[in-house]
Amino acid sequence: MSEQNLDVVGQSVKRRDGIGHVTGKTVFVDDLRFPDMLYLKMVRSPYHHARIKGIDFSAAEKVPGFVRAFTYKDVPKNIYTILCLIGVGPDEEPVLAEQEVLYKGEQIAAIVAETEEAAMEAVAKTRVDFEELPAVFDVEEALKPGAPILKPWGTNYFVYEGHDCRRIRYGDIEAGFAQADYIVEGRYQPGPVEHAPLETTACIAKPEADGRITVYTNTQALYFTMDNTALILQVPFNKLHFVGGTVGGAFGGKVDVIVEPIATLAAMRTGRPVKYQFTREEEFHVSSTRTAWRIYFRDGVSKDGHIVARQVTSYADSGAYNRHTPYAVTKHAANISGPYTIPNVHVDVHCVYTNRQPSSAMRGFGVTSASFSTELQMDKIARTIGMDPWEIRLINAYRNGDIRPYQKVVEDATLVEAIKGAAKLVGHELPKWAQAMNSWDRGAATPVTVEG
Amino acid sequence: MAKMRGVGMSSVNYPTGMNLGGDPTQALLHMTTTGSFVITLASSDLGQGLKTVLAQIGAEALGVPFENVIIDTGDTDTGPHCMGTFASRTTHRAGNAIIMAAAEAKKTMLEVAADELEASPDDLETDGKGNIRVKGSPDRSINLVPMALAAHFKYGKTIGGRGIYFKPNTGVDPETGKMDPDSTEAHACVVAEVEVDTETGVVEVLSIKSAYEIGRQVNPALVEGQIRGGSVMGMGHALYESTNPYYPSPDHAPGGFFEYILPGPADIPEMEMVVLEYPSGNGPYGVKGFGEMTANAPIPAIVNAINNALGTEIAEHPVTPEKILRALEAKASRN
Amino acid sequence: MASKIVTFVLNGRETEVMVKPLTTMQVVLRDKLGYNATKVGCKEGACGTCTILVDGEPMLSCLLPAEDVEGRQVTTLEGLTPVDGLHPLQQAFFDNYATQCGYCTPGMIMVAKALLDHNPSPTREEIVDALSGNLCRCTGYEPIIRAVEVVAEGQDSRRPAMAERRRDKEIVR
Numbered sequence: 001m002s003e004q005n006l007d008v009v010g011q012s013v014k015r016r017d018g019i020g021h022v023t024g025k026t027v028f029v030d031d032l033r034f035p036d037m038l039y040l041k042m043v044r045s046p047y048h049h050a051r052i053k054g055i056d057f058s059a060a061e062k063v064p065g066f067v068r069a070f071t072y073k074d075v076p077k078n079i080y081t082i083l084c085l086i087g088v089g090p091d092e093e094p095v096l097a098e099q100e101v102l103y104k105g106e107q108i109a110a111i112v113a114e115t116e117e118a119a120m121e122a123v124a125k126t127r128v129d130f131e132e133l134p135a136v137f138d139v140e141e142a143l144k145p146g147a148p149i150l151k152p153w154g155t156n157y158f159v160y161e162g163h164d165c166r167r168i169r170y171g172d173i174e175a176g177f178a179q180a181d182y183i184v185e186g187r188y189q190p191g192p193v194e195h196a197p198l199e200t201t202a203c204i205a206k207p208e209a210d211g212r213i214t215v216y217t218n219t220q221a222l223y224f225t226m227d228n229t230a231l232i233l234q235v236p237f238n239k240l241h242f243v244g245g246t247v248g249g250a251f252g253g254k255v256d257v258i259v260e261p262i263a264t265l266a267a268m269r270t271g272r273p274v275k276y277q278f279t280r281e282e283e284f285h286v287s288s289t290r291t292a293w294r295i296y297f298r299d300g301v302s303k304d305g306h307i308v309a310r311q312v313t314s315y316a317d318s319g320a321y322n323r324h325t326p327y328a329v330t331k332h333a334a335n336i337s338g339p340y341t342i343p344n345v346h347v348d349v350h351c352v353y354t355n356r357q358p359s360s361a362m363r364g365f366g367v368t369s370a371s372f373s374t375e376l377q378m379d380k381i382a383r384t385i386g387m388d389p390w391e392i393r394l395i396n397a398y399r400n401g402d403i404r405p406y407q408k409v410v411e412d413a414t415l416v417e418a419i420k421g422a423a424k425l426v427g428h429e430l431p432k433w434a435q436a437m438n439s440w441d442r443g444a445a446t447p448v449t450v451e452g
Numbered sequence: 453m454a455k456m457r458g459v460g461m462s463s464v465n466y467p468t469g470m471n472l473g474g475d476p477t478q479a480l481l482h483m484t485t486t487g488s489f490v491i492t493l494a495s496s497d498l499g500q501g502l503k504t505v506l507a508q509i510g511a512e513a514l515g516v517p518f519e520n521v522i523i524d525t526g527d528t529d530t531g532p533h534c535m536g537t538f539a540s541r542t543t544h545r546a547g548n549a550i551i552m553a554a555a556e557a558k559k560t561m562l563e564v565a566a567d568e569l570e571a572s573p574d575d576l577e578t579d580g581k582g583n584i585r586v587k588g589s590p591d592r593s594i595n596l597v598p599m600a601l602a603a604h605f606k607y608g609k610t611i612g613g614r615g616i617y618f619k620p621n622t623g624v625d626p627e628t629g630k631m632d633p634d635s636t637e638a639h640a641c642v643v644a645e646v647e648v649d650t651e652t653g654v655v656e657v658l659s660i661k662s663a664y665e666i667g668r669q670v671n672p673a674l675v676e677g678q679i680r681g682g683s684v685m686g687m688g689h690a691l692y693e694s695t696n697p698y699y700p701s702p703d704h705a706p707g708g709f710f711e712y713i714l715p716g717p718a719d720i721p722e723m724e725m726v727v728l729e730y731p732s733g734n735g736p737y738g739v740k741g742f743g744e745m746t747a748n749a750p751i752p753a754i755v756n757a758i759n760n761a762l763g764t765e766i767a768e769h770p771v772t773p774e775k776i777l778r779a780l781e782a783k784a785s786r787n
Numbered sequence: 788m789a790s791k792i793v794t795f796v797l798n799g800r801e802t803e804v805m806v807k808p809l810t811t812m813q814v815v816l817r818d819k820l821g822y823n824a825t826k827v828g829c830k831e832g833a834c835g836t837c838t839i840l841v842d843g844e845p846m847l848s849c850l851l852p853a854e855d856v857e858g859r860q861v862t863t864l865e866g867l868t869p870v871d872g873l874h875p876l877q878q879a880f881f882d883n884y885a886t887q888c889g890y891c892t893p894g895m896i897m898v899a900k901a902l903l904d905h906n907p908s909p910t911r912e913e914i915v916d917a918l919s920g921n922l923c924r925c926t927g928y929e930p931i932i933r934a935v936e937v938v939a940e941g942q943d944s945r946r947p948a949m950a951e952r953r954r955d956k957e958i959v960r
Contacts, residue, residue: 018884021889022886022889024825025824026889028890030817247888249890251924279830280828280830280831
């Protein structure tokens with residue numbers, strides 16, 4: 001692409017919403033108030049894994065301001081469909097728990113009341129009878145015989161078209177190891193992280209005079225959330241009208257469709273606006289997190305620093321339910337070889353269920369853990385063979401025209417240029433051969449550049 | 453007991469677009485008779501600034517001032533389908549959709565102006581200041597508002613456009629993993645310097661110096677905003693943050709900001725950055741998505757720096773003081 | 788317990804509300820009076836998002852019972868915004884891209900105002916110290932610190948972003 005004369009693109013124009021933000025006039029979901037609005041609070045499991053024997057709302061119903069309680073029996077189609085909508089299945093998470101809860105904090109019953117305080121009091125007075133069940137928290141323990149089985153299909157892992165993991169098979173891994181001068185192994189454990197935007201997850205579902213429902217929400221994905229809500233409520237998609245687009249930070253934490261379906265159901269059944277907003281504590285204890293991973297590397301490295309074989313076994317801790325994690329697993333599998341060209345790659349990525357709050361999308365989604373582990377592994381390789389960390393990365397850097405382990409031809413690669421840019425910034429002098437590299441021509445003596 | 457310094461690096465890629473594709477976004481554009489170009493979307497701005505950046509792309513594609521472009525987003529009745537704001541996709545998808553819509557609108561604009569100026573549309577250009585003029589004869593020009601009024605009241609023409617960007621989902625081979633996961637790749641190389649107190653295990657990140665290659669900067673100040681914000685979030689991952697501090701045990705799960713440590717203003721390192729632009733083949737003006745990469749790249753750079761400082765092989769995050777002290781103990785007992 | 792009347796001066800105007808005991812100022816401002824600029828971050832005093840000024844002192848409105856402002860001067864971000872234009876702090880935040888999602892911005896500006904009212908020429912360390920009770924998840928804080936420095940130094944509000952000062956560009960083919 002040739003250099004273009006651009007007038008507006010490339011300019012640091014001021015933010016369109018900047019004045020609204022600095023005057024406090026930008027409107028967020030929590031700033032909306034409607035007459036007759038009800039507040040929804042959720043009865044949640046105190047146990048990591050338990051059977052529900054019964055629910056007793058009699059004390060809750062006596063709380064002044066109590067309006068109505070909802071259980072799974074009230075939900076027309078009591079299943080989250082987020083994966084089905086992106087062509088991945090099966091869906092297995094209930095909107096409200098039926099016979100069993102799989103994580104501490106799981107949603108069991110929704111209570112709507114005239115005030116937030118009344119709803120919270122009614123939640124506290126709801127009696128749920130539980131039978132506690134054994135729980136599993138470790139991804140490798142969850143796959144061993146004898147672990148409590150968490151899924152109706154009889155395993156603790158997501159099935160990828162008949163396989164127990166997402167696979168990458170490229171080249172000949174055994175031949176690769178046979179060629180290697182060094183074997184470098186590593187075990188990496190990136191932990192679960194909370195998005196923690198300053199604005200918590202929220203929506204207000206409001207019945208309109210024409211029979212439709214307007215849902216004001218801070219979701220990252222309006223149509224996706226609306227479609228899921230319609231499927232759960234078994235209403236035509238166009239009965240719903242989703243309004244949002246102004247979000248107080250999200251980082252992947254507002255794309256689980258977790259508040260809209262139940263609030264919309266409550267609005268439909270009561271005929272009144274219903275607000276459901278996560279407290280800060282719910283954001284930390286209940287809302288989905290970044291996936292924790294356990295990643296095992298086995299790399300075959302030649303003495304001149306080339307990674308000739310990479311074998312990875314990776315476990316994603318999906319927590320109690322899928323959410324988006326099976327999808328992250330595929331993205332992780334694609335990126336676990338890093339921005340490097342490796343001729344023999346063998347990857348197994350398992351999506352494992354444990355009795356933990358579910359993990360889902362967060363800024364980086366499967367690639368964060370891939371980048372974390374590959375870059376720590378790169379330094380480990382450098383230490384093992386006695387090579388400079390800059391050089392080992394440049395030696396292995398992918399170039400345009402190379403083939404990725406998922407069999408796509410590399411385009412738009414610029415890793416070499418980014419590394420050289422950083423070296424220049426920090427004043428690190430690269431050897432001549434590195435300075436001569438570029439992402440297009442493995443044999444180039446000089447880079448082809450136009451100084452802009 | 454000492455303060456040990458170390459340097460660490462990372463070099464990473466980040467793919468643009470929902471993994472495997474199948475994530476279309478549409479844009480609708482119409483010009484009002486008052487001179488505004490309204491681009492209607494159903495995309496969510498999370499704070500990263502799409503309401504600004506997409507207006508810039510629209511203004512560029514139309515050849516009109518930024519001030520004339522209105523982004524109207526966030527309503528599923530008026531805004532056409534957008535898959536959502538995630539996977540660093542929105543500028544790429546919505547930007548391309550807007551360029552397509554703008555091309556359609558611009559064609560009509562130039563036809564109307566051509567009739568008004570008695571020229572051929574091929575001889576006309578927008579001046580970026582609110583006028584359409586004959587190339588080489590700047591005195592023969594028409595302002596956007598009279599042009600729009602002529603379109604509406606004289607010629608009975610609408611000035612508008614529709615656009616969509618769609619990368620089909622071509623699936624994954626379950627045996628080999630063969631797939632086409634992304635539209636393009638952005639890259640980063642980050643160098644972190646840390647100082648570790650071997651008595652307390654406390655880590656201070658002294659500096660984060662980064663080179664980002666992101667195809668094309670639509671708004672350099674907002675790019676800097678993503679790099680700074682992402683670096684601090686990455687630092688939080690590397691040093692402080694976990695919903696299960698004794699993972700895999702679920703115990704001691706923090707329930708609020710007093711227990712879950714986010715970096716504060718006193719924790720931020722010195723930062724320097726350079727942004728490179730190698731336009732992508734399919735991004736709007738060569739844009740590559742990069743908002744997620746800014747949080748990814750610093751994490752291993754910081755942990756590599758800690759290991760460089762201490763001679764340890766810590767292989768997890770967050771690297772809390774407790775983990776550093778345990779790693780130092782383990783190292784001492786090995787020696 | 789019976790509701791009581793609390794009278795205070797809000798952004799220069801005499802204001803009277805009737806509240807149940809221990810109703811927080813956050814609730815009074817937002818739900819009773821419709822002043823939405825003061826945001827809700829955690830409701831437990833840990834994030835600084837809800838900061839308002841009471842007699843010029845920054846206070847966390849989520850922990851402040853309304854009774855405690857009886858007879859006092861309360862200032863919110865609405866009170867800073869002039870009829871035309873922006874307060875210098877607002878202008879500096881705007882010019883220096885010190886806001887992304889906007890949620891922490893009101894709290895940050897109120898704390899900065901209190902700082903500059905007490906200490907018109909703070910050092911960078913003093914600015915950082917004053918802001919340390921306020922969390923931001925988007926900006927990485929530097930543009931916010933810079934915005935306050937700019938107002939403190941009485942400078943032209945617009946300082947070029949680092950991305951422009953140090954822009955390095957290579958284009959290939």
